[in-house]
Each structure stands twice: as structure tokens, then as C-alpha cells.
Amino acid sequence: MSFNNLAEIVDTAALNAQAIEQLSLQHQFNVDESYVIQSESIKRRYERGEKLIGLKMGFTSEAKMKQMDVHDMIWGRLTDSMLINNGGEVAFDQFIHPRAEPEICFLIKNKIDRELTLAEAKNHTEAVAAALEIIDSRYQNFKFSLEDVIADNCSSAGFVIGPWHPHNMPIDNLKMVMEIDNVPVQIGSSSAILGNPWKSLVAATRLAAQYEQEIPEGSYIMAGAATSAVYLKQGQKVKAIVEHLGAVEFSVS
Ligand code: OOG
Ligand code: MG
Numbered sequence: 001m002s003f004n005n006l007a008e009i010v011d012t013a014a015l016n017a018q019a020i021e022q023l024s025l026q027h028q029f030n031v032d033e034s035y036v037i038q039s040e041s042i043k044r045r046y047e048r049g050e051k052l053i054g055l056k057m058g059f060t061s062e063a064k065m066k067q068m069d070v071h072d073m074i075w076g077r078l079t080d081s082m083l084i085n086n087g088g089e090v091a092f093d094q095f096i097h098p099r100a101e102p103e104i105c106f107l108i109k110n111k112i113d114r115e116l117t118l119a120e121a122k123n124h125t126e127a128v129a130a131a132l133e134i135i136d137s138r139y140q141n142f143k144f145s146l147e148d149v150i151a152d153n154c155s156s157a158g159f160v161i162g163p164w165h166p167h168n169m170p171i172d173n174l175k176m177v178m179e180i181d182n183v184p185v186q187i188g189s190s191s192a193i194l195g196n197p198w199k200s201l202v203a204a205t206r207l208a209a210q211y212e213q214e215i216p217e218g219s220y221i222m223a224g225a226a227t228s229a230v231y232l233k234q235g236q237k238v239k240a241i242v243e244h245l246g247a248v249e250f251s252v253s
Pocket of ligand 2: 056131135225
């Protein structure tokens with residue numbers, strides 16, 4: 001089966017919210033090839049009119065690597081159809097088995113097309129914010145190999161961004177709490193993200209350059225979750241509160 005066929009399988013699973021068997025059980029592909037499948041599946045979204053609005057990093061914290069038993073950093077693409085307004089509502093039915101996780105998001109000021117140093121990355125950034133990501137692996141039981149999850153655009157399904165703050169405020173050790181229906185379900189620190197979320201942005205510039213994905217001006221870069229992810233149920237209100245960055249929330253209808 002071609003990479004294009006495999007891309008169609010993951011894309012259709014996402015479109016129909018229908019879980020599929022892990023691709024790697026029937027097909028052999030390496031990490032570079034899994035990024036080809038991802039890019040082909042995202043092309044199908046572009047053909048339906050979706051626009052690239054950012055990138056996401058994954059497995060940038062110990063908590064996430066342990067929870068999913070995947071131990072390499074990954075990156076995926078964010079399109080406009082995944083963006084949820086802060087305080088907005090998402091329909092449970094559009095997902096298979098959604099989970100939420102607390103993150104930090106960067107707003108990119110100038111186009112990036114090469115690996116940046118930490119200082120350069122800061123200069124290319126306009127603002128930082130608290131964020132929540134909704135992940136929804138297209139694979140049965142939320143189980144996958146490294147190659148599977150990359151091919152599936154790193155489980156991307158939705159994201160919400162809180163109020164923006166100047167890029168020069170310290171974000172290396174901020175308390176992060178995720179609440180469901182006002183009850184804390186995850187508590188962590190932004191330092192869980194590679195010791196400092198800025199390092200995740202640097203890694204994003206490296207990986208994007210390696211895979212020839214330009215990061216346009218105005219892109220959102222999600223740094224990866226600071227804690228494990230939590231399964232969502234219909235009717236819930238999900239909120240992340242990040243010290244000095246404020247709150248971000250959505251509800252599931
Ligand atoms: C893969 C996505 C990982 C993160 O923030 O670490 C991720 C998954 O857990 O399904 O988004
Ligand atoms: Mg994430």
C-alpha cells in the first residue's frame with residue numbers, strides 16, 4: 001500500500017471519528033516515512049479548504065512519554081478547523097475518545113525556515129499563552145507506536161489558546177493546573193516541558209527545518225503537555241490555569 005493510501009486511511013478515520021487498527025500492524029514504515037504519511041494526510045485537509053495555522057510538539061515531557069510509552073519527540077500540524085475559541089464548546093461526537101492536556105502556546109512573529117537558537121527563537125516570538133490541547137488518537141484503544149502516532153498527525157484534534165502575554169515574561173517554571181468541572185485533575189509545572197517550554201520551540205524549529213516545513217508568520221506553536229492527558233466526557237467543562245498566564249477553557253457538548 002502506498003503512503004498515500006495510508007494517509008487516506010488515517011484522514012478518513014479522523015473525518016468519520018471511527019477508530020482504526022494501528023497502521024504498523026499491517027505495514028512497515030520508518031519515522032521519516034511516517035512524516036510523509038502525515039504530510040499526505042494533511043494535504044487532504046488542505047484540499048477540503050483547511051489552512052495550516054501552526055505546529056504542535058508532542059512527548060516533550062516525562063509525564064506524556066510515560067503515559068503513552070513513546071519516548072521520542074514528535075511534531076504535527078495544526079489547521080484552522082482544530083482551533084476552538086477560549087470558552088467555546090466542542091461536540092463530543094466529532095471525536096473517537098478525546099483527551100485534554102494543559103500546554104503553553106507561542107505566537108510566531110516572523111517566518112522561520114531554519115533551526116533557531118534559544119535567543120533567536122525568543123526574537124521570532126510575539127507572545128505566549130496558556131493553552132489546552134484535545135488529542136484523539138485515531139487508533140483503537142489510544143494505542144500506537146512512534147511511527148503510528150506521527151502518521152496520525154500526533155493525535156491532533158483541537159486546541160484552545162488563552163490570553164496572550166508578552167514573549168519576554170518568564171515561563172520556565174509556572175504552576176499549571178487542569179480542572180474538569182472545577183476539580184483539579186492534573187497539577188504540574190511548565191518546567192516539565194523539556195525543563196523550559198522555549199526548548200520545545202527550538203526543537204520545533206529544528207524538526208520543521210529538517211522536514212522542510214516552513215513556520216509562517218502568525219503561526220501557533222504548541223509546546224506539548226506538561227502533564228498526562230485526561231479522557232473527556234460529554235457535558236464536562238475543562239479549564240487550564242497557568243500561573244501568570246491566566247486561564248483557558250472549553251466545554252464538551
Ligand atoms: C500523542 C500526542 C502527544 C503531547 O503534548 O505530548 C502530545 C498522544 O499522546 O496521543 O500532544
Ligand atoms: Mg499535546
